[in-house]
Amino acid sequence: SLQSGCCPINMFDDDSLLDWTEIGKGGFGSVYKARHSKMGHDVAIKILHDESLLKEATFQKVFSCKFVLRVYGMYKGIPPYKTVKQEGMVMEFMTRGSIMDLCKNLRGPPPFPLACRLIQEVASGMKFLHSKGILHRDLKMQNVMLCEDLHAKLADFGLCTMSATCCPSNEGETENLGTLKYTPPEAYDINYKPVRSFDVYSFAIFLWAILSGEEPFPNAHPTRLRKCVAKGQRPTLDELAKTDKAGMSDLLDLMQKCWNGDPTQRPTFEGMRSF
Secondary structure, rough: EEEEEEEEEEEEHHHEEEEEEEEEEEEEEEEEEEEEEOOOOEEEEEEOOOOOOHHHHHHHHHHHOOOOOEEEEEEEEOOOOOOOEEEEEEOOOOOEHHHHHHHHHHHHOOOHHHHHHHHHHHHHHHHHHOOOOOOOOOHHHHHHEEEEOOOOOEOEEEEEEEHHHOOHHHHHHOOOHHHHOOOOOOHOOOOOOOHHHHHHHHHHHHEEEEEEEEOOOOOOOOOHHHHHHHHOOOOOOHHHHHOOOOOOHHHHHHHHHHHOOOOHOOOOOOOOOOO
């Protein structure tokens, strides 16, 4: 089995995984749900097009944080309807999908107390990752998963080398527009190297999205979006500012600090107080 530091990574093959169903697709590859015969429950399997990403994936096994999605190990085999051997990660399967799915089902934002708790859990998960020296680089509503009792778990961190770079190709543009909306303006520079303030900016856009129950900049064209964000444009706070919920003004204040155009002025997850 692969070694990650001192922890061996569990390996899974076709014999142990039954009843495959494709549940998602993206620039990275495909996600399937399957039943693990020995564990007796469903798992998620993410098949990655780029095998170099698997090296990054191995570190997730080492972590134990209740707000970070658990990775059981690595998969090597031939998924159903495929003809060649593929590699991927075997992870916890989240029955309720992502916060994006929740907002779609509710046709709006989660109730404010639930939104506040999820925000707190995401901030705690991010603080944990940063404390381990890991950047997420693709924090957005689709990448915060929900367990049965609606607690948040961060997914897809550190795997985002491809999606965090703003693709020049048109095909990549459409696919990564979701990610681009959460990308700080300094990252448009081709020589940019991601640092923690990247994730803090994404967290600000995530705050706006979960409190609004929708993605920002709904009709934005990638090139125009980049120009506007570089000039300082951010999602509008007018609607959110109208609500008189206790704690909303603090969240709006935090949001604006986190999406500051100057990355050195953004707060850290370590320094954020409870919501």
